[in-house]
Amino acid sequence: MNCCSEKPIIGLPSGEKLCKNHFIEYFENKVFKTIRQFELIGKEENLGIALSGGKDSLTVLHILNKLSRQNPKIRISAIAIDEGIAGYRDKTFETAKEYCSKNSIELHIFSYKEEFGLTLDEMLKILDVKPCTICGIFRRYLLNKKSRELKLTKLVTGHNLDDEAQSILMNQLKNNIQASARLGPKVGLMQDDKFVQRIKPLYLCPEKEVTTYAFLNGLLDNFTECPNVSQSFRAQVRDTLNSLEQKFPGTKYSIVNSFLQMLPFLKQQFKDEAIKVCAKCSEPSANDVCNACVYLEKLKKVVELK
Helix, strand or coil: CECCCCCEEEECCCCCEEEHHHHHHHHHHHHHHHHHHCCCCCCCEEEEEECCCCHHHHHHHHHHHHHHHHCCCEEEEEEEEECCCCCCHHHHHHHHHHHHHHCCCCEEEEEHHHHHCCCHHHHHHHCCCCHHHHHHHHHHHHHHHHHHHCCCCEEECCCCHHHHHHHHHHHHHCCCHHHHCCCCCECCCCCCCCCCEEECCCCCCCHHHHHHHHHHCCCCCCCCCCCCHHHCHHHHHHHHHHHHHHHCCCHHHHHHHHHHHHHHHHHHHCCCCCCEECCCCCCEECCCCCHHHHHHHHHHHHHHHC
16 A cells, blocks of 8 residues: 555555655654654753764754754764774765764764774784674774763664664574673663663664665665675574565564564663673773773784794
8 A cells, every 4th residue: 555646665464555756755754753752852851872984873963963962951962983894984984074064063083003003904914803893892992982971971873673673583593592682672681881871772773674764865875885794693693584575574673673672681681791801991891891891902912922
């Protein structure tokens, strides 16, 4: 069934087909409903949007920029991490810088090179480790540290429904239920001054819808994927889920919605998980020394031996 007399550009799982204008309205309403349903944003905030320059982060920045203009008490800025991936990050940053400049949004950029002394590409030449493993550790470390220094009240990420379904399944396959307890529209088990609360306004939006919204609003004109993603466990899980979704439409929604029913029990089970402070850098850590410092020590030893 079509929404109106205009040409439809996308079909929804419900079977309804929407034109451009009705899809944009539908998508934005879904995001705002998610924000209200999970109480992601308060009446007064200093939000930082983790901006990579990809479709997800540009989409959530675009929508929250609209919200900020409607409510000046909700301030926004963008925070970007330059991992140092040749031929990739420089391209996505061009898009990110252009959008922020055009919309008068303050953009803070921090890099692995400045913070750790090496780019990700240089790190991978030294250590035999999966790119996404070490990159994820350093990226989360920097985002939290810099968000706290910028006095942000919350850090917004562009994680969508596909991302969450992948994470849920990955944790199941790895028997890491404790990690799943930290998932959800609001990340983490408890509020703590050492962590800036991370939120996911695109939580219930499938990747297909996010991509469509980004292109319809001129947020990007091509899709650039990190060259390291093919080596990740997540990529294998992503392909499996996409195959299941094609054969059994609604699979991803079912995974996330059933997980949301279990999430309160998981958070309750692991609510007393202790948060330590890293003995080396004083950042929050699950262990005496955080993973970022563990890898930095490994890098330092190899560099010194050379």
